[in-house]
Amino acid sequence: MDANTNKNDLVAAQDIPAALGLLTRLPIPVDHATATARGAAAAWAWPLAGLAVALLAGLAGWITLSLGLPPGIAALLVLATQVIVTGAMHEDGLADCADGLWGGWTIPRRLEIMKDSRTGAYGVIALILSLLLRWTALTTLIGLGSLWAPLIAVAMISRVPMVALMVMLPNARDTGLSRSVGRPSAQTLALAISVALAGAFVAKGSAAFGLLLAVAVVTLLWATIAKAKIKGQTGDILGAGQQLAEITTLLTLVAISA
Numbered sequence: 001m002d003a004n005t006n007k008n009d010l011v012a013a014q015d016i017p018a019a020l021g022l023l024t025r026l027p028i029p030v031d032h033a034t035a036t037a038r039g040a041a042a043a044w045a046w047p048l049a050g051l052a053v054a055l056l057a058g059l060a061g062w063i064t065l066s067l068g069l070p071p072g073i074a075a076l077l078v079l080a081t082q083v084i085v086t087g088a089m090h091e092d093g094l095a096d097c098a099d100g101l102w103g104g105w106t107i108p109r110r111l112e113i114m115k116d117s118r119t120g121a122y123g124v125i126a127l128i129l130s131l132l133l134r135w136t137a138l139t140t141l142i143g144l145g146s147l148w149a150p151l152i153a154v155a156m157i158s159r160v161p162m163v164a165l166m167v168m169l170p171n172a173r174d175t176g177l178s179r180s181v182g183r184p185s186a187q188t189l190a191l192a193i194s195v196a197l198a199g200a201f202v203a204k205g206s207a208a209f210g211l212l213l214a215v216a217v218v219t220l221l222w223a224t225i226a227k228a229k230i231k232g233q234t235g236d237i238l239g240a241g242q243q244l245a246e247i248t249t250l251l252t253l254v255a256i257s258a
Helices: 001-012 015-023 033-065 073-085 090-101 105-117 121-143 148-157 160-168 177-182 186-204 207-230 235-257
Strands: none
Touching: 001 015, 001 148, 001 186, 015 033, 033 073, 033 148, 033 186, 073 090, 073 121, 090 105, 090 121, 090 186, 090 235, 105 207, 121 235, 148 186, 148 207, 148 235, 160 186, 160 207, 160 235, 186 207, 207 235
16 A cells, blocks of 8 residues: 555655646756646646746846846836746747637637737737736836745635646547546645645735736636637647636736825
8 A cells, every 4th residue: 555655745746847848948858758647637737837937037037126127127027037938838828829719700710810920919919918917017026025925825726727627627629638637526626726726825815815816807708709619628728718817817917005
């Protein structure tokens, strides 16, 4: 029994580098055989990948502020670091969803547009609005003297919707990243929520519960739209869900701070 327990613990420990390898561009050595075998069961660790992104982005912001530069520039470099570390995969999902879900009239056409590497007007506008909202919110929070705590809370909680969407919705395609990972169980989602909430609580105290509630509402709305538009979820839907959650949590924190 001890041997089995140790084996399971070892497999679970591999979920963290697997999450970093999937959701970031960090040069993390990953046991691909174990990661593939675990599949969606490793999704509980996605908030920890968000934590890694937050720490690196926070370091960029802290260095900027230490040099005496204003909050606006610090916020811009925080965003730039996030984009570089994640490879802009979530932003790409948002743009693809904006183009596909509102640029096509049928489900096959919407999925075709989402898979197209080119970005249309809807996608460009979505990216501009997303970056502007995030930059404005971060500038406000940093100007109020808060850098690390918001970044950690937002990064961890905003990775939960990706897990939730995989649980709630079927795969819209027979191929793709989301399909290959599989569908996590309700227990995996519960663990992801627990990990994210614990990190956010350490960073922001009881405000973490309000952030999670706000994200839950937005995620349900996004799931409803995805179900109506393409009858399920794809990797782009998951990425867009993360972006919507990040915007929501940042704006919620600004409202609380105000």
